[in-house]
Amino acid sequence: MTAILGARLAGASTLHLDEELDPRGRLVVVGNGMAGARFVEEVLERGGGEQFRITVFGDEPHGNYNRIMLSPVLAGESHEDDIVLNSHDWYADNGIDLRAGVRVQRIDTAAKQVHAADGSVTAYDHLVLATGSYSFIPPMNGVRTADGELLGGVYGFRTIDETRAMLEATGRCTRAVVMGGGLLGLEAARALQGHGLQVELVHAMPWLMNAQLSREAGSILERSVEALGITVHLDVLATEVLGTGHVEGVVLEDGRRLDCDLLVVAAGVRPHTDVAVRSGLEVERAIVVDDQLRTDDADVYAIGECAQHRGSVYGLVAPAWEHAKVLADVLTGTDPDAEYTGSRTATKLKVAGVDVATMGTSTPERDDDEFLVISEPKRGVHLSVVIRDDRLVGATLLGDTRKVAFLTQAFDRGAPLPEERIRLLVDLSDGAEEVGVAEMPADSQVCNCNGVSKGDICGAVASGCGSVGEVMDRTRAGKGCGSCKSLVKQIVEWAADGDLAEDPAASWYVPGVPMPKPELIRAIREHDLRSVSAVFAKLAPDGKDDARSKMGLTSLLKMIWGSDHVPEKDAEFINDRVHGNIQRDGTFSVVPQMKGGVTTPAQLRRIADVAEKYEVPMVKVTGGQRIDLLGVRKEDLPAMWNDLGMPSGYAYGKSFRTVKTCVGSDFCRFGLDDSTQLGIDLETRFQGIESPAKMKLAVVGCPRNCAEAYVKDVGVVAVGGGKWEVYVGGAAGASVRKGDLLATVEGRDAVMTLAGRFMQYYRENANWLERTYDFVPRIGLEKIKQLLLEDSEGICADLDAGMQRSIDAYRDPWGQDAEEPATPGQFRTSLPLVELPAVPVR
Amino acid sequence: MSVTDVATATGVVVGRVEDVPPGEGRAFVAGGEQVAVFRLRDGSLHATQAACPHAGGPLADGQSDVDVLVCPLHQYAYRWSDGASTSGAAPVRVFPVREVDGDLVVTL
Numbered sequence: 001m002t003a004i005l006g007a008r009l010a011g012a013s014t015l016h017l018d019e020e021l022d023p024r025g026r027l028v029v030v031g032n033g034m035a036g037a038r039f040v041e042e043v044l045e046r047g048g049g050e051q052f053r054i055t056v057f058g059d060e061p062h063g064n065y066n067r068i069m070l071s072p073v074l075a076g077e078s079h080e081d082d083i084v085l086n087s088h089d090w091y092a093d094n095g096i097d098l099r100a101g102v103r104v105q106r107i108d109t110a111a112k113q114v115h116a117a118d119g120s121v122t123a124y125d126h127l128v129l130a131t132g133s134y135s136f137i138p139p140m141n142g143v144r145t146a147d148g149e150l151l152g153g154v155y156g157f158r159t160i161d162e163t164r165a166m167l168e169a170t171g172r173c174t175r176a177v178v179m180g181g182g183l184l185g186l187e188a189a190r191a192l193q194g195h196g197l198q199v200e201l202v203h204a205m206p207w208l209m210n211a212q213l214s215r216e217a218g219s220i221l222e223r224s225v226e227a228l229g230i231t232v233h234l235d236v237l238a239t240e241v242l243g244t245g246h247v248e249g250v251v252l253e254d255g256r257r258l259d260c261d262l263l264v265v266a267a268g269v270r271p272h273t274d275v276a277v278r279s280g281l282e283v284e285r286a287i288v289v290d291d292q293l294r295t296d297d298a299d300v301y302a303i304g305e306c307a308q309h310r311g312s313v314y315g316l317v318a319p320a321w322e323h324a325k326v327l328a329d330v331l332t333g334t335d336p337d338a339e340y341t342g343s344r345t346a347t348k349l350k351v352a353g354v355d356v357a358t359m360g361t362s363t364p365e366r367d368d369d370e371f372l373v374i375s376e377p378k379r380g381v382h383l384s385v386v387i388r389d390d391r392l393v394g395a396t397l398l399g400d401t402r403k404v405a406f407l408t409q410a411f412d413r414g415a416p417l418p419e420e421r422i423r424l425l426v427d428l429s430d431g432a433e434e435v436g437v438a439e440m441p442a443d444s445q446v447c448n449c450n451g452v453s454k455g456d457i458c459g460a461v462a463s464g465c466g467s468v469g470e471v472m473d474r475t476r477a478g479k480g481c482g483s484c485k486s487l488v489k490q491i492v493e494w495a496a497d498g499d500l501a502e503d504p505a506a507s508w509y510v511p512g513v514p515m516p517k518p519e520l521i522r523a524i525r526e527h528d529l530r531s532v533s534a535v536f537a538k539l540a541p542d543g544k545d546d547a548r549s550k551m552g553l554t555s556l557l558k559m560i561w562g563s564d565h566v567p568e569k570d571a572e573f574i575n576d577r578v579h580g581n582i583q584r585d586g587t588f589s590v591v592p593q594m595k596g597g598v599t600t601p602a603q604l605r606r607i608a609d610v611a612e613k614y615e616v617p618m619v620k621v622t623g624g625q626r627i628d629l630l631g632v633r634k635e636d637l638p639a640m641w642n643d644l645g646m647p648s649g650y651a652y653g654k655s656f657r658t659v660k661t662c663v664g665s666d667f668c669r670f671g672l673d674d675s676t677q678l679g680i681d682l683e684t685r686f687q688g689i690e691s692p693a694k695m696k697l698a699v700v701g702c703p704r705n706c707a708e709a710y711v712k713d714v715g716v717v718a719v720g721g722g723k724w725e726v727y728v729g730g731a732a733g734a735s736v737r738k739g740d741l742l743a744t745v746e747g748r749d750a751v752m753t754l755a756g757r758f759m760q761y762y763r764e765n766a767n768w769l770e771r772t773y774d775f776v777p778r779i780g781l782e783k784i785k786q787l788l789l790e791d792s793e794g795i796c797a798d799l800d801a802g803m804q805r806s807i808d809a810y811r812d813p814w815g816q817d818a819e820e821p822a823t824p825g826q827f828r829t830s831l832p833l834v835e836l837p838a839v840p841v842r
Numbered sequence: 843m844s845v846t847d848v849a850t851a852t853g854v855v856v857g858r859v860e861d862v863p864p865g866e867g868r869a870f871v872a873g874g875e876q877v878a879v880f881r882l883r884d885g886s887l888h889a890t891q892a893a894c895p896h897a898g899g900p901l902a903d904g905q906s907d908v909d910v911l912v913c914p915l916h917q918y919a920y921r922w923s924d925g926a927s928t929s930g931a932a933p934v935r936v937f938p939v940r941e942v943d944g945d946l947v948v949t950l
Contacts, residue, residue: 476929479917512907533865533883545883547907547919570865570883574903574914582914586900823863830869830900831892833876 024053026123027331028114030104030275031130032058034067035304035320037086039128042328044094051332054096055122057114059131060159061101063087068317070163071184075191080160107279109297126331129276129287129295129302133269133315134158138179138204140250142241143265153247154263157188166264170195173262177201177250179238180266181208186351188264189230200231200258202238202250204267209351212358216375217382217398224354224380224399233258271306271313286313291339293327301327310342319343346408348401354380355401359411360394361386369393372421383425392417392424437487437494446487449480454491461495468492469505481734509768510553512546513539517767521560530561532571551576552768555654555690559763559802563809569823578637578827579813581652583630585838586831588637590629591651592644593687596661596679596699597625597707603646610643617841624658624696625707626651631837634827641814648688648814654769656689656759657696660708664701664718671701673718678748679707682716685752686759688810689803692766692775695759710738713772714755719744724751728758728784729776737773740781743789757788757796760803853949859941867902867911872948878902879939879946880911888922889939889948895932 027043029036040054048054058064064086072078091098103117107127114122135156137143145151153169155162166188174197178189181203193199207218208225222232233252240251241263249259271286282288282296286308293301293309303323305315314320322343329338346359363386364371370387379399385407386394392410397403403425409415410424416439417424442455452475465471471492472478478485509517513535520539529535532553536545550571557565575581580588592607607627611619617631626649632640641648650657661679665671679699689695698709699716709715711732717725723746730739745754761784766775776784786792788799821827829836856870856879867880869892876892878901890911894901899915906912910919910928918931925933938949 473929545907547905547910547912548917550905550907568865569863570905573905577903582900582903584897584915586898586903823866824861825863825868828868830867830878830902831876831898832869832871834893834898 022053024051025125027052027054027126027128028122028124029054029056029128029130030107030114031128031132031272031304031306032056032060032064032098032100033130033132033304034064034317035132035324036128036130037064038321039130039303039324039327040096041086042324043332046328046332046334048328048332049095052126054094055124056091056096056098057102057104057116058098058100059103060161062160063090063098063100065160067158070157070160071187071191073160074157074163074166074188075194076167080164083160104275105278106275107281107300109279109281109300112299125299127300128327129300129306130304131272131275131306133271133305135265136268136270137265138237138267140238140241142243151241151243151247151263152245153243153261154241154265157184157264157266158269166192166262169262170197173197173260175200175260176262176264177238177258177260178264178266179250180264180268181205181232181234182211182266182268183209183349183351185264185266186225188266189225190228190351190353192262192264193228193230197262199229200233200260201225202233202236202252202258204235204237206235208232208234209356212347212356212362213396213398214362214384216373217362217384217396220375220377220380220382220398221351221354221356223377227380228353269305269315271308273306276302276306284308291341292330293323293340301331303327309340312342314343314345316343316345316347318347319345344412346411348404348408354399355397357397357401357404357407358395359408360392362394362396370421372425374425385421385424387417387421390417395424437490440491446491447475447477447480447484449484450476452477457488457491458495461492465492466496467505469511509556510546510549512536512544512549513553514541515539517556517765521556521764524557524560530557530564531566531568532557533568534566551654552692555692555768558690558809559806562805565809567822569826575652577822578634579648579652579817580632580634580637583839585631585836586829586834587631587633587837587839589651590632590637590640590644591622591626591649592646593649593683594626594658595683595687596659596676598661598676598680599627606644606646610640613643614640615841617837617839622651624651625660626658631839631841633836634829637827638818638821641818644814646814647812650688653688653690654693655691655695656686657694659683660696660698660712662700662702662704662706668701670704671718672720673701673722673724675699675701675707675716675718678716678724678751681748681752682755685807686756686803688813689759689763689806691759691763693769693771695762695772697755708732711736712739714758715739716751716755722746724748726751726754726758729772729781731771731773735771735773740776742781742785753800754788756803757799758784760799761788761795763806764799764802853938853940853947855942855945856948857946859944859946862946865906867904867906869900869902870946870948873950875950877937877948877950879948880906882906882908884908887939887941887946889937890920890925891935894918895927895934901934 066083066085069083073080105115105117107114112124135158155166176192176197176199178185178201189199189201207215208221237253238250239253242249247263249257251257273283276287277283287302287306289295289302289307289309293303295302304320326338326340329335348357373384375382381399384396391414395407440454443453445453456475460471460474465474468489478488505511507516508514509520527538532550535553537543551573554571569577580590611629614636616629620628622628659679659682661676664675665673695713697714698707698712700707700709701718709717711730715727715730719725723744725744726742727739728742731737854872856872862868862879862881865883867878869878877889878892880888894913896918899913903914904912910921912919919928920934925936940947
């Protein structure tokens with residue numbers, strides 16, 4: 001101890017000295033599973049690392065892993081590395097003493113010491129038991145060998161070690177019996193079947209998942225499971241396990257014999273309470289705790305599956321995590337009065353490939369409970385709700401879980417229920433949205449871009465705005481990213497309560513010319529109008545121009561006339577006038593074309609040189625797999641383009657932007673086709689094509705979807721054998737939507753044709769600024785399929801020709817305007833007394 | 843182009859009419875102040891302060907019609923007649939501007 005006087009402590013003695021002098025309390029956690037480890041995280045989050053020296057005992061030698069994910073590991077869908085939650089390093093980094101692989105034997109609550117199997121004795125101030133559960137092995141003759149171990153080939157399904165052993169066994173086994181038709185048993189059966197084993201499932205109760213599902217729902221699940229090729233035996237116990245040294249089969253109580261070389265016992269779990277029992281703590285079904293998770297010893301707590309609170313023992317992770325939070329609040333003093341009052345358990349999972357969500361009770365329990373059931377055995381769908389005193393007390397969704405979000409809210413928070421109960425389970429089209437809008441609180445924000453609340457919108461209606469357009473002008477709601485427009489419309493309609501002027505402008509393509517798009521296109525053709533000023537002169541009221549209509553008209557004229565359109569610079573938005581995206585300080589961003597996201601060392605060198613020469617404040621890799629040079633003065637644009645010698649990437653326009661790709665079959669070991677080249681080809685063909693709103697594309701070489709093709713305006717996915725799926729109407733911006741599968745086509749040429757046809761149909765029929773994710777649902781996927789795949793209206797040839805006209809009209813704007821400005825002062829500064837860039841330089 | 847900063851009896855010559863293409867706007871410095879001058883397609887001339895009162899956007903890069911000027915950054919619109927915003931922002935200052943023998947003359 002003399003070292004304490006020295007200024008520098010020797011490494012080896014540091015720990016010891018700390019222990020002696022450490023003023024922190026000693027917090028010991030027994031159990032390193034989902035509950036124990038989460039509790040430690042919650043304590044650290046509350047600054048508990050300063051308050052406590054933490055020791056964690058774990059029965060298993062591993063760090064902490066996600067037990068829920070063992071099923072995907074067994075199915076081969078996840079790797080065991082992926083389910084690690086906290087590695088040994090994490091414990092070390094957080095100063096936690098992890099005793100992995102050390103089983104605790106008993107607690108001396110009088111001396112406040114933990115006695116472990118390795119002979120160690122650890123003192124505590126606070127002790128938390130999080131010992132979890134173990135697999136229950138029902139009594140069967142022959143299931144254990146003479147020394148009490150499980151017979152060879154018999155496994156519980158609870159730990160990573162058991163999962164590993166089963167995975168390894170799948171290589172040599174052919175027939176499996178799974179005992180238990182609950183969640184775990186079903187998942188094990190499905191996983192083993194996926195490995196090619198013949199699987200039979202034995203369940204002691206009359207229907208599957210009897211703890212969560214009604215008999216009717218259980219029967220529907222049974223059909224779905226049988227349809228997968230898994231044989232189900234219900235309402236029968238196994239009495240004997242056959243085999244000496246290794247399992248050969250099981251005998252059921254009715255005498256039937258099922259041969260197998262692998263037996264999985266998933267017949268439920270039991271709380272691990274032996275340590276608590278040996279230590280003299282009060283144990284009933286599990287360790288009894290009060291509302292602060294305290295046992296009958298004031299310094300010993302229990303959380304998770306080993307705890308019994310107000311008579312309930314939970315087998316789900318959500319309550320365990322609630323325990324962890326409350327106890328962390330109590331022990332760290334963050335909220336010394338925190339209390340746990342029980343969990344309303346709701347689960348949503350995929351069982352054997354079937355979506356299942358359950359909450360509360362599955363069947364009515366009182367005479368006046370309302371019970372609504374929709375059962376469609378053929379589709380494998382069963383939906384039911386139980387309502388008591390106008391509150392949702394239970395719901396079961398099998399095979400279709402679309403309504404789970406709303407139901408969970410109603411269940412958790414007791415939210416008011418629609419009078420027509422059927423709306424809980426299905427969407428009815430008439431006025432369904434009114435309910436939602438009416439219930440929104442007045443202060444809830446509708447337009448996040450401009451900070452407009454529902455109350456603001458109602459206020460605008462009350463003060464006389466008589467149409468959606470007027471409300472949007474007055475409040476600026478929906479004028480940012482636009483993703484809230486439909487909600488704004490619903491609120492205006494609700495607030496006006498039918499007293500709303502029909503907004504004729506809503507159907508116009510642009511506000512300044514009173515015509516819907518098809519009519520406008522006809523008029524433009526009929527009068528041979530080739531410039532925006534000509535359109536205003538002929539078609540606008542009093543021939544008056546309109547600033548907000550110019551950009552949309554320019555786009556439309558380019559689409560209609562191609563290179564025969566008469567350009568007018570003032571009808572273009574500034575981005576299109578100078579071919580860059582305007583930034584907050586009035587500088588611009590420069591994004592060179594980088595087809596398919598593929599570049600070269602020479603290109604990168606040139607970009608680097610240009611960035612240095614023009615002192616570009618920020619060089620950033622974009623989401624579209626290109627390189628963005630940000631903060632460029634307008635005056636510098638032409639010279640930069642010249643130095644770059646690369647075409648424009650059109651990162652500023654309402655136009656075809658970019659095609660993201662993955663590395664495809666050339667490099668990726670999973671690639672099914674050459675996605676990179678197809679992406680490059682698509683970008684080469686459709687570069688710079690103007691459209692009602694931007695179009696972002698992607699091509700991926702396999703369904704792993706590394707370049708996110710499922711959420712693009714047009715996304716292409718290789719599925720092998722030269723076939724490609726073409727998705728349309730996807731988005732991952734202000735709105736997120738998975739694209740709809742338009743078609744699976746054979747060969748790259750077919751992809752090019754179909755993509756072009758779809759984009760042209762969109763260009764000709766979408767409203768100004770209407771993205772494909774709104775356009776596709778508005779028109780309807782089926783209609784689009786008929787039009788583009790079956791040519792139901794004979795328009796495909798025209799679409800192809802129209803797209804070709806625009807492709808032929810393409811000229812790189814950088815190459816063009818860098819030579820000579822299109823108008824005098826095209827690149828002059830517009831803030832001559834402001835020194836730009838006014839953005840931070842990185 | 844020559845940006846002459848010559849005080850005349852009633853204003854400042856900022857440039858030539860042909861410096862501003864039809865329908866567009868360009869920025870100039872007049873009497874130590876930056877102004878945006880617009881030449882509409884109907885031949886009329888308008889001038890405003892160069893920076894948008896909302897967030898400093900370059901108004902000369904905006905789009906316009908016979909009634910309003912729209913800032914390119916957040917689409918706030920300002921009336922030529924009095925500089926008032928139609929969408930709730932602070933007003934812009936507007937300046938008299940006229941053509942004298944091909945010169946643009948702004949009165950500050």
